[in-house]
Amino acid sequence: xxxxxxxxxxxxxxxxxxxxxxxxxxxxxxxxxxxxxxxxxxxxxxxxxxxxxxxxxxxxxxxxxxxxxxxxxxxxxxxxxxxxxxxxxxxxxxxxxxxxxxxxxxxxxxxxxxxxxxxxxxxxxxxxxxxxxx
Amino acid sequence: xxxxxxxxxxxxxxxxxxxxxxxxxxxxxxxxxxxxxxxxxxxxxxxxxxxxxxxxxxxxxxxxxxxxxxxxxxxxxxxxxxxxxxxxxxxxxxxxxxxxxxxxxxxxxxxxxxxxxxxxxxxxxxxxxxxxxxxxxxxxxxxxxxxxxxxxxxxxxxxxxxxxxxxxxxxxxxxxxxxxxxxxxxxxxxxxxxxxxxxxxxxxxxxxxxxxxxxxxxxxxxxxxxxxxxxxxxxxxxxxxxxxxxxxxxxxxxxxxxxxxxxxxxxxxxxxxxxxxxxxxxxxxxxxxxxxxxxxxxxxxxxxxxxxxxxxxxxxxxxxxxxxxxxxxxxxxxxxxxxxxxxxxxxxxxxxxx
Amino acid sequence: xxxxxxxxxxxxxxxxxxxxxxxxxxxxxxxxxxxxxxxxxxxxxxxxxxxxxxxxxxxxxxxxxxxxxxxxxxxxxxxxxxxxxxxxxxxxxxxxxxxxxxxxxxxxxxxxxxxxxxxxxxxxxxxxxxxxxxxxxxxxxxxxxxxxxxxxxxxxxxxxxxxxxxxxxxxxxxxxxxxxxxxxxxxxxxxxxxxxxxxxxxxxxxxxxxxxxxxxxxxxxxxxxxxxxxxxxxxxxxxxxxxxxxxxxxxxxxxxxxxxxxxxxxxxxxxxxxxxxxxxxxxxxxxxxxxxxxxxxxxxxxxxxxxxxxxxxxxxxxxxxxxxxxxxxxxxxxxxxxxxxxxxxxxxxxxxxxxxxxxxxxxxxxxxxxxx
Numbered sequence: 001x002x003x004x005x006x007x008x009x010x011x012x013x014x015x016x017x018x019x020x021x022x023x024x025x026x027x028x029x030x031x032x033x034x035x036x037x038x039x040x041x042x043x044x045x046x047x048x049x050x051x052x053x054x055x056x057x058x059x060x061x062x063x064x065x066x067x068x069x070x071x072x073x074x075x076x077x078x079x080x081x082x083x084x085x086x087x088x089x090x091x092x093x094x095x096x097x098x099x100x101x102x103x104x105x106x107x108x109x110x111x112x113x114x115x116x117x118x119x120x121x122x123x124x125x126x127x128x129x130x131x132x133x134x
Numbered sequence: 135x136x137x138x139x140x141x142x143x144x145x146x147x148x149x150x151x152x153x154x155x156x157x158x159x160x161x162x163x164x165x166x167x168x169x170x171x172x173x174x175x176x177x178x179x180x181x182x183x184x185x186x187x188x189x190x191x192x193x194x195x196x197x198x199x200x201x202x203x204x205x206x207x208x209x210x211x212x213x214x215x216x217x218x219x220x221x222x223x224x225x226x227x228x229x230x231x232x233x234x235x236x237x238x239x240x241x242x243x244x245x246x247x248x249x250x251x252x253x254x255x256x257x258x259x260x261x262x263x264x265x266x267x268x269x270x271x272x273x274x275x276x277x278x279x280x281x282x283x284x285x286x287x288x289x290x291x292x293x294x295x296x297x298x299x300x301x302x303x304x305x306x307x308x309x310x311x312x313x314x315x316x317x318x319x320x321x322x323x324x325x326x327x328x329x330x331x332x333x334x335x336x337x338x339x340x341x342x343x344x345x346x347x348x349x350x351x352x353x354x355x356x357x358x359x360x361x362x363x364x365x366x367x368x369x370x371x372x373x374x375x376x377x378x379x380x381x382x383x384x385x386x387x388x389x390x391x392x393x394x395x396x397x398x399x400x401x402x403x404x405x406x407x408x409x410x411x412x413x414x415x416x417x418x419x420x421x422x423x424x425x426x427x428x429x430x431x432x433x434x435x436x437x438x439x440x441x442x443x444x445x446x447x448x449x450x451x452x453x454x455x456x457x458x459x460x461x462x463x464x465x466x467x468x469x470x471x472x473x474x475x476x477x478x479x480x481x482x483x484x485x486x487x488x
Numbered sequence: 489x490x491x492x493x494x495x496x497x498x499x500x501x502x503x504x505x506x507x508x509x510x511x512x513x514x515x516x517x518x519x520x521x522x523x524x525x526x527x528x529x530x531x532x533x534x535x536x537x538x539x540x541x542x543x544x545x546x547x548x549x550x551x552x553x554x555x556x557x558x559x560x561x562x563x564x565x566x567x568x569x570x571x572x573x574x575x576x577x578x579x580x581x582x583x584x585x586x587x588x589x590x591x592x593x594x595x596x597x598x599x600x601x602x603x604x605x606x607x608x609x610x611x612x613x614x615x616x617x618x619x620x621x622x623x624x625x626x627x628x629x630x631x632x633x634x635x636x637x638x639x640x641x642x643x644x645x646x647x648x649x650x651x652x653x654x655x656x657x658x659x660x661x662x663x664x665x666x667x668x669x670x671x672x673x674x675x676x677x678x679x680x681x682x683x684x685x686x687x688x689x690x691x692x693x694x695x696x697x698x699x700x701x702x703x704x705x706x707x708x709x710x711x712x713x714x715x716x717x718x719x720x721x722x723x724x725x726x727x728x729x730x731x732x733x734x735x736x737x738x739x740x741x742x743x744x745x746x747x748x749x750x751x752x753x754x755x756x757x758x759x760x761x762x763x764x765x766x767x768x769x770x771x772x773x774x775x776x777x778x779x780x781x782x783x784x785x786x787x788x789x790x791x792x793x794x795x796x797x798x799x800x801x802x803x804x805x806x807x808x809x810x811x812x813x814x815x816x817x818x819x820x821x822x823x824x825x826x827x828x829x830x831x832x833x834x835x836x837x838x839x840x841x842x843x844x845x846x847x848x849x850x851x852x853x854x855x856x857x858x859x860x
Contacts, residue, residue: 012234012235016234016235017235017237049237071185071478071485072185093184093186094152094153094184096469109191109194109195110190110191110194110195110235111184111186111187111191112185112186112187112188112191113186115188115222116487117487118487122188122190122222122223124190124191124231124235127186129153132459132463132464132467133458133463134463
């Protein structure tokens, strides 16, 4: 079994949607639903759902082979600054390697993270693509 | 049975077409077809789902666009249906994954439907009934497929990937209200896939007259006679489109001029998206329609059956077109791939797994 | 520290972990003048043996195989910094008087499985529920950091790989180093890319190795042939995940650990201080030098040629990176340097080992001094 059923199921919120954790104590925002603010540790936080749009601020084209995800190579991994403020890391897909550029506007889409085991679960999660609607 | 005074309509619609395209002539050439076959079918290129895409991911995108266009809170949706013949799981519904990923209410009806290419459309009919009966306020029907075809079979020239989604709800919130709906279904074995079989089989010529043409013509004729509508009452007629030629042909048979059929044809540029086929054609028409126009939609599914649906466009449509990517924007988003990449993306190449 | 010994770092297909450890321990004991019966405590460091070797708590079986009786044993698995943590633990025990002679052993067998399996194991050093599930791997972060550094400070790939060139020069003079050959900047054009722009020339290799250290109090210092080296202090800090950092070209955990260490112990590092840092990728070595305030931000490449006692063993790049053992190799190399056993003579009073998890997610600093 590639991933634990219960771990993946519990993480649905953070992988089917992008949440932003806003800290009422220090004012900073971070990506993902968190229990405490990662900057100041406060539990005085609130969640908001990101629309999923942002700017690609950095990326790499990866050839690093890890068992079970070879079919997705070469992988593009990028840092995206969400419109809501914080940065998130994720895979950039549907993209021509020659057309990638820092500053591109991207949107989050649901895709397969892995599905190599023909008898196992399919793991879905968000990746980023260049925005369709210009 | 005759219906009148419908209280439901389309609140929002969405489409999704993968970015990759392969030229039909490349497929034809590889497998020893005379390239002219692509002209006789009127198929130029088809859309190919990427390695990380499937019925669920495409259906999700189309459904999200439908919800955004509708401006409806996902928690108010009371039913989610996915019509597909390429379920990622033989057992485990795609509809629940899409529903949770969109934040749709957990108190809902939800199931995956199978009827070759018309299950998505059956989902629309069921959503209409649920809304009309007051069982739900909004019902979401999705048609999504990563269609399979035996490599080297003529079907491979057209079998493609895509998704469309329709949110059905109260008529007074709709961009297009339902006027008449008819479904005509018989046991006609024109195209099938056995459990465990990788690719479907079909009767070639038999898929034409006894299947596609007979069922669409019958359903549409039934609708016309029950509703009293004539071809001249319609501004558009969009049909299930396994290739570019069939819809033009059936349109002719039913008395629709070419100009009313062409706007709804998308297959020549994206292939046959199976459950999304007619529904993507309808989306394209809605995106170019004017209030007061009347559209005939006639999906078909092998096995076999056809729907005939008449919708009347309202003034709410204009405002909602631009809220999400249109079919035209999706058509223009494309990257050509080789047969080798196509084989990799569609898992045609045997690899040891695990 | 009264004794140390290491095996050559290599892909030891013909040796299992017990054989490698036995070799290193024999050398360390001989170096210290002690024998096995003097050892009261065995602290073992390994990052991945539960996964790679299907062995939970190898310390028990290592003790059994070394014929150690009546010892306390434990295994420390703390990701890429396991060895530094193990050393801190041993040091703390001795300082507290809870033990007098401790054998610290670090080991790893990264060559035991093919690369596509080991790469997945190594990727566990990042956060599973975020990077693991999304297929974001350690070299991807090194690549993002390298790109950002290049953009910000206008340096090129050829500039950065000079770090690796220097590491290989040092490895050639180090008998236990894995890659004892020189490389040139010209090889960059043909080098296999791992994660653009990081190539094989920028990255640590796949390594097996075992390193042993005797950590003791005065009860053992007379027996060793060499000048003992003492641990002055150990400090550590944790950073934010990469994607939450305001500046990914600044190793703030390393910097923060250094600030704590230097103020507590009134020391300041200079270009001529003996250092052994984690150049998991060449760019990490450069950022570490800057975080340790040896040069200014963006200036590390300029300092490189003025640092004769930097990673004399060849660093992770050329000496190798048998993960759980690496910090112990670092301590061994600094000890050799400070006791005149290295290829270069060092007269400085202090030296520093730096160990790090991934891109400065967790940074450890170990300050050493000649024991008087």
